[in-house]
Amino acid sequence: MGSVDALGRLEQLRAGAAERSPDVRTLARFASTAQCRVANLGFAARVDFDKLLLGTRFAAPFGQSPFAFRRGLVFEERLRADGHQSLFAALGEALGQNVVSPRPVNLRERIAGGKRGMAARATATEEVVADVLSGRRGAPNLLDGAVLTREVCGVPAYFEADAVLARVGEPLHAGEIKSFPTVDGQADADKLGAAVAQVAIYVLLLRELAARLGRDADAISNEALIITAKNTGLQPAVIRKPVAREVQRAARLLAAVPNAPELAASLSSRTPTFGSVSDPSAPAEARIERAETLLERVGTHYQPECLAACGLSRLCRQRAHRSGSPDRMGASFTRLVPGVPSLDRLGELAAGAPPKASEASVAEQVALAAHHLDELVPVPALVRNRRRVRQ
Amino acid sequence: MSPYDDEVVAQADAVVRAAIDAVLAARPREAVVVTAPAGAGKSYAIVSGVAAARSKGLRVAVGTPTNEQAHDLVRALAKRLAPERIAFLHAKHRPFPDDQPPKNARPTHDAHEASVEAIVVGTLSKLADAHARGDLARVDLLFVDEAYQANAVQYYGVGDLAPRHLLMGDSGQLAPFSAAPDADRWRGLATDPLLTAVEVLRRHHPSTREFKLPITRRLDPRALPVVQAFYPGHPFKAAVKHGVRRMVLGKPTAARGMAAFDAVLDHAAEHGWAHAELPAGVVLAADPETIAAIVRLLKRLVERGAFVRSERRATKATLLASDIAVAVSHRDQRSLLREALDAVDLQDVVVDTANKLQGRTFEVLVAWHPLAGLDGTDEFHVDHGRLCVMLTRHRHACIVVGRASDRELVQGIPPASPSYAGYDANPAMDGWYVHEAVFAALADHRLPLPGGTGAPRRR
Amino acid sequence: MNYLDVVLAARARAAGRAVRSASVRHRHIAARPLAMVFWQLGAEPFTAAAVAWGHRPDRRSMAVPGEPRDRTLAFRALSRVAEEFNPWFEYGAAGEGDLPQVVLPNAGNLAMLGRLGRRLAYLPTTGEHAASDELVRFGRHLQFLHEHARYPGQQLVLVLTDLLRTHWATELSHLETQSLPALDAAIEPPAKKSGHEAAFAAERVEIGPAPGHDDDTVLSGLLDTFNAVRAKSTDESLVAPLRGPIEAHFSARIDRAWPLVWRCLDRERQLLEGASVAERWKTDEAALGRHFSWAIASGRPLATKDSSRAAAWKLHSWEAAVAELEMNEAVDDPMRMIPALMSGRAVRGKVIAVDLENRVQGATRRIRRPLVTLETDQPLTLPSDVELYWSGAAKTAAYQIQEVLPSKKKGCTRLVLEHQTQSNVPRPASGSMATFSVYGRSPRPPLMLPDHDPWTHTAPASSAKSDDIETEGENP
Structure with missing residues (x-):
């Protein structure tokens, strides 16, 4: 993928809007909004959606608390202290192997940050992995701050986060440090699910790397190691998870990233750019109007889950509300009303309006429910007259 | 010439013998698990196990998750082990359903009375209750049938009923579930009450020996390419040879608008499968059009008439309405379909939800696809246990009915799913992949049915 | 939903x-x-x-x-x-x-x-x-x-x-x-x-x-x-x-x-x-x-952590409680009865006759089994063997459907319900509107469990180690 023209066109579309390079988090978001064409386009054009509507009433309320960040740092620092002593101990215990001579490598210490640092760390990661896979005695057995790279939508993407790569016995394990707690053997299922999906991407990329190095893909374990905080403290608790099916999913996810040339070609030249939406010099109402045109022209797929994932979701919700779309209510609602375009229409059908053929089954049900409601339910019984409590 | 694949049958018999030998030689507090694909002849194997235990003079209990399963086992045991007496311990208001129970069967709700006999059969709940009250004496050996359907609570109650257990079950069945909110809160822990009985043993006794039956006696060889998707890592073959079972439909009389329905029936009769698709679209769960299509299919099948020939008898037999079942996912689908079938004099066709059809066999089965006409997937509909039950009840043919858009639901990227420490399965994602594989395996059997299109998918 | x-x-x-x-x-x-x-x-x-x-x-x-x-x-x-x-x-x-x-x-x-x-x-x-x-x-x-x-x-x-x-x-x-x-x-x-x-x-x-x-x-x-x-x-x-x-x-x-x-x-x-x-x-x-x-x-x-036994109890009691809550809310509140009316778990109609003196042959003698006849305009999807309870007194005995008759009134059906008790308990009055539903009595039998974990639910040796409760000492 990635013809220069198409990439140029996407660059034009971003038009100075805040940029966000693909990484595990944007990939996860892309997966949850994969049915939305605008989200696809924004992903391909590397637009930071969270910043797009800043300064308007539809701005996304995302952003991490500084304390959340600090908890993660403190946890990682403890794991790294004294040559990663407590991390080795925890991994050893989880895998039933005692690590006699810990040989950690911390790429974060060796190489500076930033985009160039990432590229350098990716190269260093390849070297270390090659060394480890060669079976050389004395090769490192823990790689902290590994960076794996792969082209996504025509540009190199770097996958780093806090990946660790551990060799405690055979084969090689990919892992991820998360500061959320595992309390009495149980962790938050959604957080753990996200962590597992993340490690699955590392496993996949490591296998691709192993293949490039002429090694067997099975040298990389199909098991993820998620290092979490144990109970109410900050001692490590390692969770082992088989991830074969998640690795398969990761492969599909990377294969499904938007085809940049195709997307670029499908857009009319009058499509407003992301830059014109984020333009801080324009009045908020004008920006919102441009955003609406963009959403209209490109096409969206709003569902309530978007509210937790996408910086445009509040505007999309507003549009869904305006049209009365049942999508506003979520899947458990829309499942009951196929063929009916809006809540307003549902109200009409409930009141006995003649249904179109495509509405007949739903109309029968809502009319019956309304009939029962009107017949059975008196005005709610109040204990006493409502007094105003709002001061 | 034998209608059976003798090699597979011999292999399966050897596995059963080995499992029985293993449990008879087991030390106290040891169990043996026998995992079977659908229709492997589990009951027969249990009866063999009971016979072997009795020949050594051991006292035996046999437990099942449901009453119906217990009744079947009582009949099978009474028949094969006559004149030995079989006690059937039942709840006071749930007596043995037959007016004339087998002569050597002893139905009773009095556990003391049952304890006198050397063989006691009952539901796991009833055995557990009687044992907890101290009314049911311990035995030497416990057999549990449909152990993948039994949850950890049911198994808890019978754990100490015997020092040695043999658990038999079909791993493709619907997993135990609960209507309680928050029922997944123990997921991943060894004490999860929704573990299957088999998982309880794997968690607490990881060295438990496990045997895999390499056979299905119910299904025809033509069923296997589709059905194998439900049993990864568990190869098996059909007991009956290719071509032994045949279903011959009567000639269609000319009738308007029936060509597509005849094509579906003819294809199913010849290939053992048909995947009949109504036009693409999103519809209600209890879609009236799907109901109408199923009714027309079945009415046409009965009108045309069919003969079935199988390994059981040399002559062909007429297919009866009671040999046919429809499997659905929801209760409202069941009640509306029941009403519609009754209205065209098809009262004898069985209609039920997949969980109620577990363990049952029919000549022809119509499966209302769990994903039919849906707008998106969720953990309930994508549960491959439900699909497995639907697609493994038939001896001759299975007709899957859905919509042309259903396949799209399991294309592309599986949805992100929660993950639980200590719990390696991932029902939502596993189910997604299995559904995809089953659709692919049915590709050659796909046929259109006429009808209106539902609503477009919202995207 | x-x-x-x-x-x-x-x-x-x-x-x-x-x-x-x-x-x-x-x-x-x-x-x-x-x-x-x-x-x-x-x-x-x-x-x-x-x-x-x-x-x-x-x-x-x-x-x-x-x-x-x-x-x-x-x-x-x-x-x-x-x-x-x-x-x-x-x-x-x-x-x-x-x-x-x-x-x-x-x-x-x-x-x-x-x-x-x-x-x-x-x-x-x-x-x-x-x-x-x-x-x-x-x-x-x-x-x-x-x-x-x-x-x-x-x-x-x-x-x-x-x-x-x-x-x-x-x-x-x-x-x-x-x-x-x-x-x-x-x-x-x-x-x-x-x-x-x-x-x-x-x-x-x-x-x-x-x-x-x-x-x-x-x-x-x-x-x-x-x-x-x-x-x-x-x-x-x-x-x-x-x-x-x-x-x-x-x-x-x-x-x-x-x-x-x-x-x-x-x-x-x-x-x-x-x-x-x-x-x-x-x-x-x-x-x-x-x-x-x-x-x-x-x-x-x-x-x-819950033991196997505690988890079993909890699951059982939650299942019972969730069923009971649904029942209570439906009986207490006509609005909560509507989903049941729409899914074949309840029926509502006008009581057109009450026969308190109806008798049926019991095991030894004829016993009283009062009949209530209900006229309803709802489509009937109730299973024939269902046990129904009058929501006006849901804790009394069940009614069984004795007969379904056509009604002279257009689009209506008559349902003859037999009350499975001869006692003098409250029953709906003739001429009133009444709802009969599956909600009544307390449905589940108690769970009996042995006092100790059976061998199946415990590890053979004492290989299971107890989770240590961390002591808190450090300050950041």
């Missing part, structure tokens, strides 16, 4: 504000409950950066440790809460002739209750890092409440977002109803604003316990100053004055939640209480009694 919810949502949209989805109140509201509001520090799950509590809308107490990651400061603040909470919870409420009821704004606060409980309940009360008995007991109470809150239909803990969702239908998706300000705004929007607009504005109001990015950025600066000046000191005379700005920070945020909590509670109080609510209040009382005899009398903490 069902079609009743669909119609109500459509009506809420038409009305521009929420509509009632219950005609009676399905939860008890105590005369003098305790409201609690927590704030945590960023993603520090086991810290309470601020706690507010109180029995009145116009008065609240607040405990702020300053630096909640400092064990000494954190426990000092929590001890203040414990010292007031424990006496009220253990005997204060009872002294007023009621049970202690805790009101929380949202599910996040309930989770917080559980996490703080988990942290405090197992603290050592002897040794170098000894915590006070009071604090540990507080932890056990929180843990109990958090656990009990999962019991379907319980009423010791009221999570307002859940309570409001039970009683109101809105245009909001499930996700959006997690925000109490948004839900409240949709129910009672200010004048000239639609519920949607009001909810849109209100959802940005953070009421905790997890702080928003902006709030914590402000706090971060205050906390840095606090920590720099106190230089690790925990001396109360030194830190108390330094805490001022941090207290002011949280005070302003708690003031967003406090009046809201009471307004929402008071609004629900107006609704007449459902008939079976008092019965479930007794179930709560029994659970509370068991907790007291365990946590106080025996002095032992709860196990950190």
Whole structure:
């Protein structure tokens, strides 16, 4: 993928809007909004959606608390202290192997940050992995701050986060440090699910790397190691998870990233750019109007889950509300009303309006429910007259 | 010439013998698990196990998750082990359903009375209750049938009923579930009450020996390419040879608008499968059009008439309405379909939800696809246990009915799913992949049915 | 979700504000409950950066440790809460002739209750890092409440977002109803604003316990100053004055939640209480009694994990409770009966005849089996062998369908129902409208379990090691 023209066109579309390079988090978001064409386009054009509507009433309320960040740092620092002593101990215990001579490598210490640092760390990661896979005695057995790279939508993407790569016995394990707690053997299922999906991407990329190095893909374990905080403290608790099916999913996810040339070609030249939406010099109402045109022209797929994932979701919700779309209510609602375009229409059908053929089954049900409601339910019984409590 | 694949049958018999030998030689507090694909002849194997235990003079209990399963086992045991007496311990208001129970069967709700006999059969709940009250004496050996359907609570109650257990079950069945909110809160822990009985043993006794039956006696060889998707890592073959079972439909009389329905029936009769698709679209769960299509299919099948020939008898037999079942996912689908079938004099066709059809066999089965006409997937509909039950009840043919858009639901990227420490399965994602594989395996059997299109998918 | 919810949502949209989805109140509201509001520090799950509590809308107490990651400061603040909470919870409420009821704004606060409980309940009360008995007991109470809150239909803990969702239908998706300000705004929007607009504005109001990015950025600066000046000191005379700005920070945020909590509670109080609510209040009382005899009398903490046996009990009792709650609500509230009417689990119609003297042949003699004839215009999808209960007296014996007859009235069916009792119990009067449903009696038999784990559910050797309860010593 990635013809220069198409990439140029996407660059034009971003038009100075805040940029966000693909990484595990944007990939996860892309997966949850994969049915939305605008989200696809924004992903391909590397637009930071969270910043797009800043300064308007539809701005996304995302952003991490500084304390959340600090908890993660403190946890990682403890794991790294004294040559990663407590991390080795925890991994050893989880895998039933005692690590006699810990040989950690911390790429974060060796190489500076930033985009160039990432590229350098990716190269260093390849070297270390090659060394480890060669079976050389004395090769490192823990790689902290590994960076794996792969082209996504025509540009190199770097996958780093806090990946660790551990060799405690055979084969090689990919892992991820998360500061959320595992309390009495149980962790938050959604957080753990996200962590597992993340490690699955590392496993996949490591296998691709192993293949490039002429090694067997099975040298990389199909098991993820998620290092979490144990109970109410900050001692490590390692969770082992088989991830074969998640690795398969990761492969599909990377294969499904938007085809940049195709997307670029499908857009009319009058499509407003992301830059014109984020333009801080324009009045908020004008920006919102441009955003609406963009959403209209490109096409969206709003569902309530978007509210937790996408910086445009509040505007999309507003549009869904305006049209009365049942999508506003979520899947458990829309499942009951196929063929009916809006809540307003549902109200009409409930009141006995003649249904179109495509509405007949739903109309029968809502009319019956309304009939029962009107017949059975008196005005709610109040204990006493409502007094105003709002001061 | 034998209608059976003798090699597979011999292999399966050897596995059963080995499992029985293993449990008879087991030390106290040891169990043996026998995992079977659908229709492997589990009951027969249990009866063999009971016979072997009795020949050594051991006292035996046999437990099942449901009453119906217990009744079947009582009949099978009474028949094969006559004149030995079989006690059937039942709840006071749930007596043995037959007016004339087998002569050597002893139905009773009095556990003391049952304890006198050397063989006691009952539901796991009833055995557990009687044992907890101290009314049911311990035995030497416990057999549990449909152990993948039994949850950890049911198994808890019978754990100490015997020092040695043999658990038999079909791993493709619907997993135990609960209507309680928050029922997944123990997921991943060894004490999860929704573990299957088999998982309880794997968690607490990881060295438990496990045997895999390499056979299905119910299904025809033509069923296997589709059905194998439900049993990864568990190869098996059909007991009956290719071509032994045949279903011959009567000639269609000319009738308007029936060509597509005849094509579906003819294809199913010849290939053992048909995947009949109504036009693409999103519809209600209890879609009236799907109901109408199923009714027309079945009415046409009965009108045309069919003969079935199988390994059981040399002559062909007429297919009866009671040999046919429809499997659905929801209760409202069941009640509306029941009403519609009754209205065209098809009262004898069985209609039920997949969980109620577990363990049952029919000549022809119509499966209302769990994903039919849906707008998106969720953990309930994508549960491959439900699909497995639907697609493994038939001896001759299975007709899957859905919509042309259903396949799209399991294309592309599986949805992100929660993950639980200590719990390696991932029902939502596993189910997604299995559904995809089953659709692919049915590709050659796909046929259109006429009808209106539902609503477009919202995207 | 069902079609009743669909119609109500459509009506809420038409009305521009929420509509009632219950005609009676399905939860008890105590005369003098305790409201609690927590704030945590960023993603520090086991810290309470601020706690507010109180029995009145116009008065609240607040405990702020300053630096909640400092064990000494954190426990000092929590001890203040414990010292007031424990006496009220253990005997204060009872002294007023009621049970202690805790009101929380949202599910996040309930989770917080559980996490703080988990942290405090197992603290050592002897040794170098000894915590006070009071604090540990507080932890056990929180843990109990958090656990009990999962019991379907319980009423010791009221999570307002859940309570409001039970009683109101809105245009909001499930996700959006997690925000109490948004839900409240949709129910009672200010004048000239639609519920949607009001909810849109209100959802940005953070009421905790997890702080928003902006709030914590402000706090971060205050906390840095606090920590720099106190230089690790925990001396109360030194830190108390330094805490001022941090207290002011949280005070302003708690003031967003406090009046809201009471307004929402008071609004629900107006609704007449459902008939079976008092019965479930007794179930709560029994659970509370068991907790007291365990946590106080025996002095032992709860196990950190359920045993197989405990998990089995819980699952069984929850399944029973969820079925009973559905039954209670349907019998108490005609609105809750509608889904049953629409799914073949209930039938409603006019009673056109009652024959009290009908007799059938019993085992030895003829016995009385009164007949009730119902005329209904509903399509009938009831299974023929179903047992039905009259919702006017659902605790009496079942009715069975004896006959289904065509009616002279167009589109109607007549149903002859036979009452399976000869006793003189209440029955619907001829000429009245009546609902018969599957809801009646208590459905489930008790679960009998052996006293000890069977061999199947225990590891052969004692290879299972007990999870160590961490002791807290370090300060950041």
